[in-house]
Amino acid sequence: MTFNIREATASDVPLILQFIRDLAEYEKLAHLVVATEATLRETLFGSTPFAEVLIGEEDGTAAGFALFFHNYSTFLAQPGIYLEDLFVKPEYRGRGYGKALLARLAQIARERNCGRVEWAVLDWNEPSIAFYKSLGARVMDDWHTFRLTGEALEKLAGS
Amino acid sequence: MTFNIREATASDVPLILQFIRDLAEYEKLAHLVVATEATLRETLFGSTPFAEVLIGEEDGTAAGFALFFHNYSTFLAQPGIYLEDLFVKPEYRGRGYGKALLARLAQIARERNCGRVEWAVLDWNEPSIAFYKSLGARVMDDWHTFRLTGEALEKLAGS
Numbered sequence: 001m002t003f004n005i006r007e008a009t010a011s012d013v014p015l016i017l018q019f020i021r022d023l024a025e026y027e028k029l030a031h032l033v034v035a036t037e038a039t040l041r042e043t044l045f046g047s048t049p050f051a052e053v054l055i056g057e058e059d060g061t062a063a064g065f066a067l068f069f070h071n072y073s074t075f076l077a078q079p080g081i082y083l084e085d086l087f088v089k090p091e092y093r094g095r096g097y098g099k100a101l102l103a104r105l106a107q108i109a110r111e112r113n114c115g116r117v118e119w120a121v122l123d124w125n126e127p128s129i130a131f132y133k134s135l136g137a138r139v140m141d142d143w144h145t146f147r148l149t150g151e152a153l154e155k156l157a158g159s
Numbered sequence: 160m161t162f163n164i165r166e167a168t169a170s171d172v173p174l175i176l177q178f179i180r181d182l183a184e185y186e187k188l189a190h191l192v193v194a195t196e197a198t199l200r201e202t203l204f205g206s207t208p209f210a211e212v213l214i215g216e217e218d219g220t221a222a223g224f225a226l227f228f229h230n231y232s233t234f235l236a237q238p239g240i241y242l243e244d245l246f247v248k249p250e251y252r253g254r255g256y257g258k259a260l261l262a263r264l265a266q267i268a269r270e271r272n273c274g275r276v277e278w279a280v281l282d283w284n285e286p287s288i289a290f291y292k293s294l295g296a297r298v299m300d301d302w303h304t305f306r307l308t309g310e311a312l313e314k315l316a317g318s
Contacts, residue, residue, distance in 0.1 A: 069229070072243055077199045078198065144300065145304065146279070146280060153269075
């Protein structure tokens with residue numbers, strides 16, 4: 001079996017949406033997915049792409065994906081890579097494909113002079129947390145992430 | 160007194176670096192700042208700007224700044240705004256300027272069809288945490304943020 005990683009194109013949108021839904025299902029957050037093929041096409045492959053997508057294939061069949069964008073560190077004055085989604089289909093797990101996708105991101109970070117790769121994991125997802133720690137990733141638990149959305153965001157915009 | 164918010168230009172780089180250092184000092188993280196005027200100029204105002212900067216001025220004098228970039232939600236298929244740095248000089252605090260900078264970000268989010276504004280706060284920074292909660296922001300504490308950097312990142316890139 002060979003595992004290959006390629007950049008996604010607009011023709012992968014149905015596949016990407018399926019991966020997003022599969023990941024949301026795994027995260028018990030499927031009710032939050034409002035993405036459609038049309039909105040993914042517009043935001044990922046339109047005039048301003050807001051993220052990049054890698055597709056991992058085993059013998060030509062899609063097995064997983066990684067979706068990422070650049071963040072920025074003011075302390076370093078350097079961009080970083082933020083991994084929003086990483087997913088390998090259950091039937092393809094245990095073959096190192098998740099690590100291979102992360103390794104590709106680490107290579108992209110090196111190519112683009114990025115100092116960091118960062119991502120977030122749900123607190124109950126212990127297998128993933130153990131895996132990430134085994135790679136040498138550090139948990140940033142002295143930081144709290146805040147999110148402003150919906151009515152509170154609208155109210156602030158109008159203030 | 161009038162408070163005005165404008166977009167930063169390359170001529171603001173020395174000011175931006177001073178704000179970054181002042182914020183790092185406040186966060187007790189000054190030892191981590193390696194940014195220089197040259198690297199800020201390249202990454203913020205070069206061929207690929209990785210973030211945008213707003214300068215808040217009281218009667219024409221710089222009082223604070225906000226530095227942000229776009230992130231992306233796959234569940235929403237929509238970009239968001241990530242606020243990396245928000246800082247108001249001590250002598251200008253208590254006048255609503257921090258809130259005014261956040262409100263401008265909320266307006267930019269609306270203009271650009273972004274569903275969220277997000278940011279991170281150090282866990283001991285209780286005044287800021289109370290302020291953000293008062294705006295209706297939610298703490299995303301069911302998520303752990305991981306960071307891969309330095310030797311661990313190099314090792315993974317080479318694997």
